[in-house]
Amino acid sequence: MSHDGQADRKTESGEIARLLSYAVLLAVSVGLFWEASTIPTSRFEVLGAGAFPMLVHGVLILLLLSAIIGSLRQLPRHAYARFASDFGDWAKARxxxxxxxxxxxxxxxxxxxxxxxxxxxxxxxxxxxxxxxxxxxxxxxxxxxxxxxxxxxxxxxxxxxxxxxxxxx
Amino acid sequence: MEMFLQGAAEVLSAPTLLYMLIGSIAGIIAAAIPGFTVTMAIVLTLPLTFAMEPLQGISVMLSVYVGGYTGGLISAALLGIPGTPSAVATTFDAFPMSRNGEPGRALSIGVWASFFGTIISTLVLIVAAPPLAIFAVRLGPWEYFSLIVFALSIVASLVGNSLQRGLIAALIGLAMSTVGTDPILGRPRFDFGLEVLAAGLPFLVVLIGIFAISQLASEVEDARAIQKGEKLVQGEIDFKTWQVMREVVMRPVNLIRSSIVGVLIGALPGAGGSIANLVAYDQAKRASKTPDEFGKGIADGVVASESGNSATAGGGLIPLIALGIPGSAVDAILMASLMVHGISVGPRLIMDNADLVYGMFVAMAVASCMMLVVCIVSMRAFLRVAEVPKWAMVPVVLVCCVVGAFALNNRVTDLYLLGAVGLLGYALRALDYPLAPLVLGVILGPIAETNLRRALMTDADWTLFLTRPVSLLFLIAGLASVAWAVRSHLKGRTQRQAQKEKTP
Known part of the structure; x- marks a missing residue:
């Protein structure tokens, strides 16, 4: 395989790993958004203890969704098949x-x-x-x-x- | 003038100078160890000053303070691990400079920039303490929230290759800062009944885990090199004292701008060195003719960060001396030290104890000279650290990180947190997420939330963020900052694509 081909393959496997990380982060963020929405508000203030976390996770969810869509559009189909072996090589080297x-x-x-x-x-x-x-x-x-x-x-x-x-x- | 001479005479006496020298060395060494902050060094010094005269005691603590701000530079430049939160931006350029074979130059630039930063901040302190202090305390939660929004906009220029991943990292940091009790009502959040999460994620543990553990792990990626006895840094072990001094002085605009940023941020209660170094770095990058060189080992980056964080030492004293309001944990300890000696701290401090206040100004200047001398004399020894092979250095620094994380709160659960955050940091680094925005998010999250909620508790009217002039100014600056960063990011991407298309 040419040097460029190897570099492209490495980039694609890296992008799949990032796609997985976006998915994991999205699941965690959705869970925490829901958890924040259950925190009761106080009558002493306009915003409750859950408002700021909901704001943060809300924006994070939107960003992660856009990142996932971007990654899916960028990756060719054949890249997924090679991911397991590339990850094995990466882990072995480290x-x-x-x-x-x-x-x-x-x-x-x-x-x-x-x-x-x-x-x-x-x-x-x-x-x-x-x-x-x-x-x-x-x-x-x-x-x-x-x-x-x-x-x-x-x-x-x-x-x-x-x-x-x-x-x- | 008489009071000034009286204060200066007391600071310049032989015993005080000797104690200050010891304090300076202790501050540098303590802050060079990851996890040992300037605050911890000052706390440990406080009981030792009880038996001293008030000015002598506070001079020793100031020398630890000034030394500590410089010490953080050593591990930042040589190991890529910020010794203190105020040295985060120093890692961006000092570490690549070391890796490019110039560890001596990296340290030397940092030391000189720190020296000039402290001197400039002392001059500002003498001239502008009262008016700046009055301005700083007039700011309400609206202005503070807008300031934090502005500080968060810096993230846009720290994102590295991907704006999207940089923003995700910053939001992960903000999300991490919401774990534990909420900062206004003390209601538990996201602890899931686990003791390890109940107290929240202390940002120093996050800082050590994210930067130190992940950096140390990445040092052992190449198994063959480490088992061969590869050294930490390859290159010239030469401090080049005077040559580098000229190099730093030849950057007067950067030096003065970064120092002023440090003084202004230091004067705002609650902000301090951990933000100042990043803001100063960001401003230097924006003003530079070669912003693309930042992050690759450029001298301007080291000068900005180190002069910015050292100048907060003088800035922090402004509200303390003028109004008796400590701007940071370190200033609160300095205030406690004065109170132990029966000196009431407040607006009358400068009138009732003018010799003490002038003595503090002199002590700041003397402490920075002392730090410079100690560094010039001992830096060759510090640079020997770079010659230690990785197989010996990595496990030892790991142990120092563990001790530092434990000593913060004497909590074993912080150690479990350290391991988990370290693993997360390594995973994010391997996936090419920038780590600085994440740490910035953890630092700024609680300040942003507290001020947002406090502002709306005071007055439910949201428009106050836009109608109060200083708040509006910060918001406009934040918006302009993001627009500038997005523009230069898009420009860089277009250039890279054009270059890619050109190459066959």
Whole structure:
């Protein structure tokens, strides 16, 4: 496939992904518009607590509808068939991003349970070892950074700023 | 004059200068860490000033304040993550400049622009404090709402490639700002019974999630490069102090205009640095002969943002000194510090404690000089950050973001929010949505809603937005701003299409 052809294919797959995002946002916005309309108004003011959100979601819904129509008109039919494989390639190339978000999710969930020092030490050690070149020097740096930013930062906040990071349950 | 000399003598004494130097360093370091705002640094400094003389204490806090506004620049330029909300617009050009191999120049331009911005705002503060303060407090909710409409119109010039996606992003930001209790009656909205949403989405958590987490995630997209030990920024680690100073001074119109914007917005209670940098950037882009170069690493963009946000430090002091009204959280803490020392803050402050007020003016100027010296001396060390490989830097900065988000309110639920917003930010970035309009929406949403509802509670007549002259002026400016942006966007699209057709 020519370079231009590949670029067009990438653009089309990107536009399909955006079309999906418009659809998801539209569904959320319609739901929140309806939710805002159920908020009771107050007799103390002309606008109630739901008026501003209704205004925002109303405009957002109109914009999303126009974006969806624009995308549908722009995309050729054959583009949809290739989307799944293009998305697979995109995700495969960004595997480290998924590793990062997975580790971040586990870290944030573990913080209130095991406490800041232990959770941070493990998070830093695992993520850096995953990313780093596999050398002895890198391993020593990883260990050093993990200790400084887990135990060191915890001490600094507790002793100097009187701010206590999560201590675990 | 005697009072001025008395105040200056107290500020220029050796112990005060030493404390100010420490304050300046602390402010720069604190604000360089994503999530640690100038406000937090000042809050942590307040108890340390109780034992000091009033002017000494407030001088130290002013040095933290001025240092903090500059510190936000460091992570904005080197990591693409605004250290504070006031450095959002700095990322637009300082970060591309760093990525283009000029991290030293990016930082240096920012530091000099900050310095001149603070000095200009101090001069304005000395000359125009009372009349500006009186003007600022005469504005009602109608004028504030119209001002926010004008500020929101800036979105149109921050949209990047697609006007439609930019507007969608801004509306997502406004929608996010409506989650939690409503700002007038405290009625819960859109929390769905979840504790994590009950308190709303704090805009600093959104800022860290949207900019920092998504930026850090995009740094590790290229697996092979990161595992090879690729550095964060490749390029010249040279601060080029004097050469860059000349470069900044050679932009007097941009420098003065952005500083005046910073002072005026800083003088309006509730606005502050988080808006000033964006408005100053927007004005610089409109006035530029090469608006298309903005966002690609142009010096004018860095000068506008940094002088604009630093000038709000002086602007914020205007209503505080002239009327005893704090314009921002930081000014409220400065006011509290004066009150702790038994000084009543109000219109009589300048008459009863002239030496203190003149001392504050001198302290502002000294603090900006100190910030400059600290930056020139230590920037080489800060620039070493750029040499750290990504595999070490990304996880460490992630941890700093988590600590910053937690320390804001000491709430674990904010951390879950951070993760979710970070994921949303990465998805939006990957889908080519501009992120700055979203953050602007989150910041301005509550101010817009509060003033709209307050205006209509005061008087149900909608036409007041059009019949009050200042309000009308802001609305016309907003309309003109959108029209200008749409025109240049359409022009750019036509040019791109013509170019595409020309190429075989």
């Amino acid at each position: 595997r480290l991003v998924f590793v990062l978000f997975l580790c971040l999710g586990l870290y944030l969930s573990a913080l209130p349970i095991v406490g800041y020092p232990a959770a941070t030490f493990v998070f830093l050690a695992v993520l850096q070892l995953w990313f780093a070149p596999k050398t002895k020097t890198a391993a020593i740096i990883v260990l050093f950074l993990a200790i400084v930013f887990s135990l060191g930062l915890n001490w600094l906040f507790a002793e100097v700023f009187n701010v206590f990071l999560p201590r675990g349950s």
